[in-house]
Amino acid sequence: MALQEIGLTSSEMAVPRYTLRSSAWARRRQRVVIGGLILCTSVTLLTTIGTIAVLAYESSGFFFNNEIELKAFFTGTTWTIGKTQGPVDYGILPLLLGTFRVAAIALAFAIPIGLLCAIYLSEYAPTRVRAVLKPILEILAGIPTVVLGFFAVSFLNPHILNQLADFRPFNAMSAGLAVGILCLPLVTSLIEDALHAVPQNLRDAASGLGATRFEMIYRAIIPSAASGIIAAILLSLARATGETMIVAVAAGSIPTMTLDPREPSQTMTGFIVETINSETIGPGSLGYDSIYAIAAILFLVTLGLSLLGQLVHRRYREVAR
Amino acid sequence: MSNPMEMRERKGLTRIDRRGRREDIFSITCLLASGIAVVILVTLLSTIVARGAGSLNTQFLMGVHLENQPEMSGISQALVGSLVLLLICGAVALPIGIGTAVYLEEFSTSNRWLQRWRGLVQLNINNLAGIPSIVYGILGVTAFVYMFGMFKPIQVNQVPQFEVGANYFYQLKTLELPELDIPGQFVYFPASDPDLAFRTITEPIDVYDRQGLKLKLNVLDPDQPLPNVASQLTTSVMRGTVASRFVRFNRGHFHLPLGRSILAAGLTLALVILPVVIIVSQQAIRSVPDSLRDAALGLGATRWQMVYRTVLPTALPGIMTGAILSMSRAIGEAAPVIAVMGGVLATSRNLATMMDSSPSLPSTIYKWSLHHHIAYDRLAAAAIIVLLVTLLLMNLIAILIRHFYEKRLELL
Numbered sequence: 001m002a003l004q005e006i007g008l009t010s011s012e013m014a015v016p017r018y019t020l021r022s023s024a025w026a027r028r029r030q031r032v033v034i035g036g037l038i039l040c041t042s043v044t045l046l047t048t049i050g051t052i053a054v055l056a057y058e059s060s061g062f063f064f065n066n067e068i069e070l071k072a073f074f075t076g077t078t079w080t081i082g083k084t085q086g087p088v089d090y091g092i093l094p095l096l097l098g099t100f101r102v103a104a105i106a107l108a109f110a111i112p113i114g115l116l117c118a119i120y121l122s123e124y125a126p127t128r129v130r131a132v133l134k135p136i137l138e139i140l141a142g143i144p145t146v147v148l149g150f151f152a153v154s155f156l157n158p159h160i161l162n163q164l165a166d167f168r169p170f171n172a173m174s175a176g177l178a179v180g181i182l183c184l185p186l187v188t189s190l191i192e193d194a195l196h197a198v199p200q201n202l203r204d205a206a207s208g209l210g211a212t213r214f215e216m217i218y219r220a221i222i223p224s225a226a227s228g229i230i231a232a233i234l235l236s237l238a239r240a241t242g243e244t245m246i247v248a249v250a251a252g253s254i255p256t257m258t259l260d261p262r263e264p265s266q267t268m269t270g271f272i273v274e275t276i277n278s279e280t281i282g283p284g285s286l287g288y289d290s291i292y293a294i295a296a297i298l299f300l301v302t303l304g305l306s307l308l309g310q311l312v313h314r315r316y317r318e319v320a321r
Numbered sequence: 322m323s324n325p326m327e328m329r330e331r332k333g334l335t336r337i338d339r340r341g342r343r344e345d346i347f348s349i350t351c352l353l354a355s356g357i358a359v360v361i362l363v364t365l366l367s368t369i370v371a372r373g374a375g376s377l378n379t380q381f382l383m384g385v386h387l388e389n390q391p392e393m394s395g396i397s398q399a400l401v402g403s404l405v406l407l408l409i410c411g412a413v414a415l416p417i418g419i420g421t422a423v424y425l426e427e428f429s430t431s432n433r434w435l436q437r438w439r440g441l442v443q444l445n446i447n448n449l450a451g452i453p454s455i456v457y458g459i460l461g462v463t464a465f466v467y468m469f470g471m472f473k474p475i476q477v478n479q480v481p482q483f484e485v486g487a488n489y490f491y492q493l494k495t496l497e498l499p500e501l502d503i504p505g506q507f508v509y510f511p512a513s514d515p516d517l518a519f520r521t522i523t524e525p526i527d528v529y530d531r532q533g534l535k536l537k538l539n540v541l542d543p544d545q546p547l548p549n550v551a552s553q554l555t556t557s558v559m560r561g562t563v564a565s566r567f568v569r570f571n572r573g574h575f576h577l578p579l580g581r582s583i584l585a586a587g588l589t590l591a592l593v594i595l596p597v598v599i600i601v602s603q604q605a606i607r608s609v610p611d612s613l614r615d616a617a618l619g620l621g622a623t624r625w626q627m628v629y630r631t632v633l634p635t636a637l638p639g640i641m642t643g644a645i646l647s648m649s650r651a652i653g654e655a656a657p658v659i660a661v662m663g664g665v666l667a668t669s670r671n672l673a674t675m676m677d678s679s680p681s682l683p684s685t686i687y688k689w690s691l692h693h694h695i696a697y698d699r700l701a702a703a704a705i706i707v708l709l710v711t712l713l714l715m716n717l718i719a720i721l722i723r724h725f726y727e728k729r730l731e732l733l
Contacts (some may be wrong), residue, residue: 022623030625034428040420044599047592051456054463116354118628125355140362142712144653147369147705154698157639174693181361190356211549212340213448214347235451242453244656245683249690260499263469269455273656274464276664282489283467295459299452306451 056116058292067286073293078126079255081287082275090290092297093253098172098265102247103240105176105261111233114187121188122195123217141185149249152178157250163260170252172265178246183236190235194228195221214262234309242302244269268294361660371708374638374701380701384667386685391696398667402583402679403652405672409587410594410651415644417591420596425599426606427617427628450596460658461589466661468578475580475694477565480515486574486674491564492521495556496541505556508538513568520564574674584675586661592645593657601643605636634680638726645719649712655683664688680706 063272066088069249076091153176161174163169165253173296198221206216221227252272266274272291281287362465384395396636420440429439466472472482489512508528512520528538539557541547547554579585609632617627626679633640662678672679680688682704689701 018551020355022621022626026623028624030623033625034424037424037428038438040417041424041438044421044442044445044449044595047595050447050464051452051460051627054460054469055456075581080630113354115359116351117358120348120351120355124351127554129355133358136359136362140358142649142653142716143365144655144683144708144712146655146686146690147365147708148331148654150366150686150701150705151365153690154372155364181365183360212344215340217347238451242455244453244455245687248656249687269453269656272455272459272665275658276459291459295456299456299715302451302453302456303448306448310447 006194010188020136021307027258032292051299055292055296058289059296062286062289062293065286065289077257079271081147081256081290082271082278084260088131088286090286092294093258093270095202095266095268095294096297097240097257097259098251098255098269098270100265101172101259101265102176102179102243102251105173107233107237109180110179110183110187114184114232114236115191117184118191118195119217122192123195123213123221137185137188140181141189144245145243146180146245146249148178148182149246151181152246152250167262168252168264170250170264173250173261175184175265176246176261177248177253179243181242182246183240187236187238189228190232191225192224194232197228198224200217204281227315229311234312236304238302238305238309239306242269242298244273248273267297272298323442323590328437335365348604349729354520364650369702369705372699372730373706375698375706376703377706378456380702382707385670386668388668388693391694391700394697394700395689395709396682396685396700398670398672399680399682399685399704401670401672403683404668405583405679405680406587406590406649406658406681407652409675410590411648412643413588414595414598414651418595418647419597419602419640419644421595422602422606423628423633427632428624433579446599447588450600454469454593455656455658457589457593457662458657460592461585461661465579465585465588466581467601472578475576475578478518479488480576481576481580481642484574487576488557488571489621490567492518492560492567492571493564495538495558496554497556498547501554502524503551505557508536508556509567510538510564515566515568518566522558522564523560528556540693568678570674574676576676580676581678582663582676583662583679586678588652588657589657589661590654594651597647597650598644601647602636603639605639605643606632608639609635611654638722642722642726643723645715647718649715652715653683653708655681655687657689682711 058124058204063070075093076089077093078089078091079094101262117133121133121139125133157167157169157171157174167173188268202220202224203216206210206220211219235239245269247265247270251267251270253266253270254264254273255266256263272295275281275291277285278287330469351627366682367510380393381395382400383397385398426440427442429435463469473479475481490509491512492507492509494507495505497503508530510526510528522538522540525540526538528536530536536556539553540560541557542562543559557651612634613631614627617631619623622630660679662684664684664687665680666685667680673678686701686704686708689697689704692698692701
């Protein structure tokens with residue numbers, strides 16, 4: 001009443017709307033809440049367990065199929081599942097090679113440019129340039145991969161690659177370059193972090209000895225950030241291996257056993273996308289089971305690469321400290 | 322060739338000069354490499370705008386895919402599909418993700434078992450973020466579309482094993498006698514056993530017309546001549562006419578397994594972005610100063626009261642920023658959606674229930690950029706413009722929230 005007389009409305013009065021009391025009721029409610037939160041956390045664990053279980057169970061349907069010889073699967077050089085009627089060849093090497101070809105082109109593009117870009121950002125760039133360059137890399141990182149795939153088929157291939165040589169309409173090179181564009185921001189930011197983690201006294205020591213900036217970077221900073229750079233390479237390799245939409249759009253749908261970047265190059269991910277949508281290949285068929293076998297291999301490869309990358313990453317952090 | 326002046330200059334080039342030149346070359350190379358990133362972005366955006374801007378019109382935004390008519394095709398169904406996917410994905414991933422982050426940051430210290438659980442979950446999240454999204458797509462197909470084979474797979478013209486919100490009828494057309502001025506009409510009667518796709522009419526039954534009026538269905542014998550009474554001829558059929566099954570779905574239509582439905586795709590997408598949601602929410606919660614926690618606990622609050630009344634409200638803008646950013650990741654994600662619902666183009670607007678399937682914006686871009694008709698290329702570019710503008714707007718909102726948030730945290 002008194003407050004209202006001096007012109008304060010009730011909403012402006014400092015009246016607590018709730019109490020913070022550790023009453024028996026509140027404690028009981030907390031227990032329920034914690035139970036609920038633990039349920040939430042279990043979703044992520046269930047996802048992992050589910051993924052591993054599904055891949056193991058379903059791919060065993062492929063690997064232990066009587067029609068499948070494991071030796072032929074791992075060493076065969078032709079893959080015709082989903083391509084022909086009747087008897088099929090199921091050698092995984094063309095798909096692995098296709099994946100490797102695209103990833104190698106991507107890394108050959110992204111690693112040098114990303115490294116130089118990271119060195120520029122961390123050692124040379126004035127604050128103003130940094131303030132422009134960092135958001136540009138962030139925008140590049142946020143572009144959906146299907147857009148990069150479109151860019152590869154509708155621009156990179158006809159307007160750049162075909163001016164230089166005779167590339168097929170869908171080829172490893174355009175897909176690889178687009179995957180490289182995808183990896184570039186990732187590589188840059190990971191390497192930049194690694195360069196930032198190099199202690200200042202190393203820089204001071206190098207400049208104190210009269211090194212130019214290039215000598216300081218080349219002799220002191222890069223060697224001490226080496227494990228961070230290796231981690232960046234491994235993580236972006238994992239990313240390039242698992243990339244799906246770019247290769248589904250730009251790399252074509254023919255698995256080829258060649259190193260020629262002008263040829264089509266179906267990857268493991270590209271095969272999965274093509275087959276999982278196929279009208280003719282349904283659950284229970286050999287083609288359908290092969291998706292799971294390939295996904296299991298893909299899962300192992302990417303998980304292995306990213307675990308290794310994290311391990312190296314953690315290691316260099318400790319060394320840097 | 323070499324004249325004496327040049328020789329002297331080369332000899333006179335000191336070590337310092339050479340080192341300086343190397344330094345210049347290197348720094349310029351670094352600058353050029355950074356310039357490549359800018360060139361790529363500018364080229365990417367300008368090609369797409371140059372190719373797609375001409376197709377951006379109301380017809381494009383309101384239309385659906387029409388085969389061989391690129392100038393009439395549009396993305397309306399894809400837009401609706403993307404929006405619904407985003408809603409499902411957000412409704413599932415955000416609460417679970419934020420809940421997990423709250424648990425990991427606030428509740429895991431009280432005993433040894435909870436700490437171990439935390440370590441396990443944290444390790445797991447870091448690894449989940451590295452799994453390719455197509456693998457999630459395969460998980461989605463197995464876990465949601467076929468539900469591990471626990472139920473009979475969804476097939477065309479078959480009733481799912483478990484279903485609610487579907488009304489099964491049999492449909493048949495009554496006798497049409499233009500010379501007697503009797504128009505035939507479609508009549509319906511409820512199906513007692515929906516598993517039967519057809520039923521043969523042998524005796525008179527009660528049927529309903531389109532308006533829901535109850536009618537008596539007369540059954541005429543094919544061997545006998547037609548009766549002369551017109552009233553006996555309206556709403557009548559020959560004995561042995563076959564009625565076919567007809568189904569109408571309610572808004573709440575639901576069946577198990579989920580089949581290639583938008584619900585299954587949304588749930589899969591939720592799994593894809595869950596690690597991202599958790600990681601960004603953890604960062605937001607971690608940035609809340611400990612003084613707030615101490616104050617709440619000092620007042621006698623339980624941990625949950627502390628979290629609910631002080632930590633979450635303070636971290637809310639940060640969590641919202643993270644939520645928007647992870648949603649913008651979900652909106653551009655194509656592989657899991659294509660794996661679950663198939664890369665189909667919408668030829669009509671047909672997303673009535675959660676059990677229908679619908680293309681999303683990225684899956685439409687995928688199909689159009691691979692379309693054999695080259696003109697759909699421009700439509701793909703136009704759809705990309707719409708997608709990128711949406712992403713830009715979402716990021717703008719996130720930046721604005723972050724800006725406001727930083728100011729408020731400074732005040733604390």
